[in-house]
Amino acid sequence: MTEESKKRLRSLKDEVTARLDEIAASGYDGYRHALDTDERLYAYADDVCMHPEGHNLYEQLMLARFFDLVSRYEWKQKRVRNRIRFLEKIRFSGLNGRQSYRLTNSQCFIVAGIYGLSMQDGSRLIRDAYIEVPRKYGKTTFTAGLAAGELMVFGDDNAQVFVGANSYDQAKICFDEIRNIVRDVDSDERYTRVNREKITFKTDVRNAYAQCLTANAKTKDGLNASLVIMDEYSQARNTKTKNGADLKNVLTSSMGVRKNPLTIVITTASEVIDGPYIHELEGVLAILRGEVVNDRVFALIFMPDIDDREDDPKTWHKVQPHLGITVQENYYEIEWQRAQLSAENMMNFRTKQLNIFAINDAKVWFSPKDANRLVSDFNIDLVNGRPLTAVTFDLSVHDDFSAVSYTLYNGRDKSFLCHTDYYFPEEALEGHPNRELYLYWHRNGYLKLCKGKVIDVRMIAEDIIRRTKTLTIIRFGYDAYKAQDLVNILGTLPGGREALHPYSQTYGSFNLPVESFEMLALRDEPLIHFNDNPINVYCLTNCKIDKDNLENKKPIKVSENRKIDGTITMLMGLGILFSYERNG
Numbered sequence: 001m002t003e004e005s006k007k008r009l010r011s012l013k014d015e016v017t018a019r020l021d022e023i024a025a026s027g028y029d030g031y032r033h034a035l036d037t038d039e040r041l042y043a044y045a046d047d048v049c050m051h052p053e054g055h056n057l058y059e060q061l062m063l064a065r066f067f068d069l070v071s072r073y074e075w076k077q078k079r080v081r082n083r084i085r086f087l088e089k090i091r092f093s094g095l096n097g098r099q100s101y102r103l104t105n106s107q108c109f110i111v112a113g114i115y116g117l118s119m120q121d122g123s124r125l126i127r128d129a130y131i132e133v134p135r136k137y138g139k140t141t142f143t144a145g146l147a148a149g150e151l152m153v154f155g156d157d158n159a160q161v162f163v164g165a166n167s168y169d170q171a172k173i174c175f176d177e178i179r180n181i182v183r184d185v186d187s188d189e190r191y192t193r194v195n196r197e198k199i200t201f202k203t204d205v206r207n208a209y210a211q212c213l214t215a216n217a218k219t220k221d222g223l224n225a226s227l228v229i230m231d232e233y234s235q236a237r238n239t240k241t242k243n244g245a246d247l248k249n250v251l252t253s254s255m256g257v258r259k260n261p262l263t264i265v266i267t268t269a270s271e272v273i274d275g276p277y278i279h280e281l282e283g284v285l286a287i288l289r290g291e292v293v294n295d296r297v298f299a300l301i302f303m304p305d306i307d308d309r310e311d312d313p314k315t316w317h318k319v320q321p322h323l324g325i326t327v328q329e330n331y332y333e334i335e336w337q338r339a340q341l342s343a344e345n346m347m348n349f350r351t352k353q354l355n356i357f358a359i360n361d362a363k364v365w366f367s368p369k370d371a372n373r374l375v376s377d378f379n380i381d382l383v384n385g386r387p388l389t390a391v392t393f394d395l396s397v398h399d400d401f402s403a404v405s406y407t408l409y410n411g412r413d414k415s416f417l418c419h420t421d422y423y424f425p426e427e428a429l430e431g432h433p434n435r436e437l438y439l440y441w442h443r444n445g446y447l448k449l450c451k452g453k454v455i456d457v458r459m460i461a462e463d464i465i466r467r468t469k470t471l472t473i474i475r476f477g478y479d480a481y482k483a484q485d486l487v488n489i490l491g492t493l494p495g496g497r498e499a500l501h502p503y504s505q506t507y508g509s510f511n512l513p514v515e516s517f518e519m520l521a522l523r524d525e526p527l528i529h530f531n532d533n534p535i536n537v538y539c540l541t542n543c544k545i546d547k548d549n550l551e552n553k554k555p556i557k558v559s560e561n562r563k564i565d566g567t568i569t570m571l572m573g574l575g576i577l578f579s580y581e582r583n584g
Contacts, residue, residue, distance in 0.1 A: 004377055006306050009057060012289060013305065016060045017052040023067060024049035034070045034116060037077045038084060041112050044105035054318055056308075058301045061288040066113055069295060073125055074118040083111050086153060087145045090181050098184060106300070106321045107142060113298045114146075114262070129264045130284050130299040132234075134320050135352040136327045137302075139266045143229055144177035146264065150227045151178070151199065151210050152185065156258070159208035160224050164247045165231040168214045174231045174266075175212035213247060223254040227262050234267040234277045234357070248276075269303075269357045271347060273368075274538065274562065278357055279440040303355045310354060311336055319355055363558055365543040366521070372537055374521055376529035380406055380419040383470060388580070391464060392477040392503065392572035394565050395486060398428045398454045401438070401447065403539075403565040406467065407573030409580075415527040416520065418573060420566045422446065422535050423460055427453040434563075446533045461489040468493065474580055477503040477572045503572045507552035513575035514545065514553040530570065539566035 024046065028035055035042040048055045048063045084103060091098040103111070110131060117125035133139050151161050163178070165171035179194050186192045193200045199210040228251040236248075248263075255261035267277065284299045286292045308315040316332040317323050323332065332353060339349035343363075350358040358368065388411070393404040401424040408417040422441070426449040429435050441447035450456035476490055480502040491497045503509065520528040530536045542562035543555035555571070557564055 009306055013052070013057045013060070016057065016064050019064055020049040020052070020060060023064075031067050031070050033077070034075045034112070037075075037080050037112060037116070038108050040103065040105045040108040044109045047105070053314070056301075056303050056305050056318055058285060058288050058299070058303065061290075062113070062298070062300055063109075065288065066109075069117050069125065073295075074120070076116055076118045079118075080112050080116045083115050083146075083149060083154070084108060086149045087111070087142075090145060090148060091184050092141050092145065093177060093180060098180070104322060104325060110142075110298075110300055111146075113300070114264075124260045124262070125295060126298045127261060127263065127296040128298070129262065130281070130297070130301065131264065131266045132281070132299075132301040132303070132355060133266075133268065134302060134355045135268050136331070137320065137322050138326050139268075140174045140231060141177050143231075143264055143266050144174050144181065147174075147178050147210065147227060147229055148181040148185075150262075151208050152182065152206075155208060155226055156260075157207055158224070159206075159226045161208070161210035161227045161229075162213055162223070162225050162251050163210070163229045163231060164213045164251060166214070166233075166236040170232050170235070171212050171214050174229060175210070178210055213251070223251065224257060225251050225254045225261065226258050228252060228255075228264070230263070230265045230267075232267050232270075233265045234270040234275065235272055236277055237272055237275050269351045269355045271351060271357075271359045273357050273359060273541070274434070274437055276436045279437060282440070301355075310350070315354070320353070359541065359558075363544055364541055365545050365555060366540045368537065368541050370522070371540045374526055374529050374540075375532050375537065376417065377532050378417055378419075378529065380408075380417075380467070380531065381470070383408065383417075386470060386472045388577070389471040389473050390475050390477060390573040390576035390580075391467075391473055392569045392576065393460070393483065393486065394479045394569050394572075395455060395457070395460075395482045396565075397482055398425055399432075400424070400563065401535075401565065402455050402460065403569045404460060404464065405566065405569035405573050406471065407570060407577055408471070409577045413527070416529075416574065416577065418528065418530040418536075418570045420530065420533065420536055420570060421448065421460075421463060422533075422566065423448045423450055423455060425450045425452055425454050425456070427451075441535060446535055457485045457489065461486055464490065465493065473499060475576050476500045477576050479503065479505055479568075479572075501576075503575070507546075507548040507554045508550070509575065510554040510571060511552040512578055513571040514555065516574055516578050517571060528574075536566050536570075539564045539568075543567050 035045055045063060048060060052060060087103060088100055091100050114126050114129050115124065119125055131139055147161050147163065150159055163171055163175040179199060182192050182199055183194055191201055191203055191205060193202055197212040201208060230248050252263050283292065284297060287294050287297050288299060302319045302321060304315050304319055308318065320327055320332065323329065335349055335353050339346045347358050350356045387408045390407045391404065393402065395402040401422045403420055403422055405418055405420040424438055424447055429438060432438065438447055442449050450459055476499050478487065487500055491500060517528065520526060542558055542564050544558050545553050546556045547553055555564055555567055
């Protein structure tokens with residue numbers, strides 16, 4: 001994240017804090033009919049408004065969004081009260097056996113935010129809910145209560161409730177709690193039949209049922225879902241054998257005939273930084289920031305603000321509203337001490353306790369934090385002075401993206417700027433394990449899609465040739481594999497044949513640029529930056545350093561589906577420029 005992006009978030013927090021303070025100062029004029037639904041709803045809202053330091057930006061934005069929606073849509077007080085009453089009447093599993101619980105303030109806000117707002121025809125406004133909280137909040141059992149209510153009382157007569165997850169064990173945790181609730185309510189099984197993976201009704205009182213499904217379930221046709229719960233969706237991955245979003249897409253696409261369909265995503269952050277959820281989350285955050293208009297989404301996300309310290313108890317209370325309630329008061333202190341013992345423990349603390357997406361710093365060459373320090377907002381098409389530039393490319397035919405890097409050298413302070421363009425054939429997206437990720441990048445202008453099933457070499461050549469007018473290209477470096485067509489085109493340029501040189505992909509050829517990059521990037525004030533494209537950070541954080549028997553270094557992938565092409569082409573350009581300076 002650039003410093004400019006951080007400034008925007010700080011400014012946005014100041015703005016929403018002022019807005020909520022203004023609402024509180026008015027005595028919540030215009031919103032009391034909603035807040036008076038339950039004293040805890042008022043208490044939650046008042047705490048967020050009056051103590052902004054204890055709540056993160058996106059929690060504040062959701063409350064401000066809630067007030068805005070309340071002012072524009074009909075409020076169903078009875079519907080919210082009935083849901084709360086049901087949740088507090090049923091019994092959940094606990095340390096002392098099954099017992100009822102009084103909802104916390106934030107849980108009441110979730111119920112109100114999802115069920116309280118209504119369209120003119122009486123249908124529920126909210127269709128998609130995102131609840132992202134740290135571990136031990138009680139999100140799975142809480143959501144199981146919502147599902148039980150849909151199944152037994154509040155849903156359609158033929159309601160279909162589905163619990164989905166990336167793994168069978170995870171899906172069963174939530175589903176088993178629903179089963180236990182139903183068994184507790186209907187202890188003599190007069191009305192229900194409860195099996196391992198399905199709950200149905202015996203009589204004609206209701207035709208509803210609930211079912212447990214996983215990402216590898218074979219039969220999902222003929223569904224007519226009314227409520228879909230995706231548990232720990234952040235752990236869903238895109239692999240060669242399955243797309244992590246497939247199960248969710250199949251279930252939600254079956255909701256067309258429902259008047260009040262609802263999808264609830266409940267999750268904690270994870271180490272999966274290239275799965276379907278994190279890109280869906282970007283869209284949700286954009287809605288909260290007001291950059292995208294979608295009144296149908298409710299999202300309550302507990303996370304640190306950008307300047308919060310990981311070791312600060314204030315941060316711990318901000319991200320975990322149930323600290324001291326469902327979580328022991330000293331739990332975070334103990335977990336923080338444990339996090340100091342290993343990189344694995346630290347990653348677990350960040351993802352599960354702070355609700356931050358992170359990967360194991362010990363396994364990667366550059367952590368996301370170090371990689372993001374190198375992001376710059378420079379625009380290569382506005383560069384003046386025709387700087388010395390190495391153009392390097394690594395092409396794929398049809399199965400993955402191609403990368404073209406422009407590495408610019410500033411001789412005055414011996415610094416470097418690197419701009420990388422990424423290309424992918426549009427028709428190759430179908431069935432690709434990273435389809436959702438690539439579509440997200442394309443929609444946001446980070447990945448260029450070529451028409452057809454194979455990479456469009458002419459499209460890439462046109463971009464390179466256009467930039468030769470403003471840059472002094474000293475050399476074209478390339479991985480000779482699959483590059484011949486582009487090499488032939490560039491060879492027709494004046495001086496093109498002389499400037500074209502294949503770049504060896506051996507460890508020895510990468511040792512100099514790897515060590516040079518480390519020297520430039522890890523300074524207090526880095527001397528190398530790249531353009532503000534998240535694929536650059538994605539590639540860099542997917543690298544780990546391998547060594548040959550001569551101790552030469554080269555980046556390799558941390559796992560099969562993590563691409564590093566942009567880092568490879570950037571290092572090739574750096575290697576060319578360092579050799580040019582040394583030989584010049």
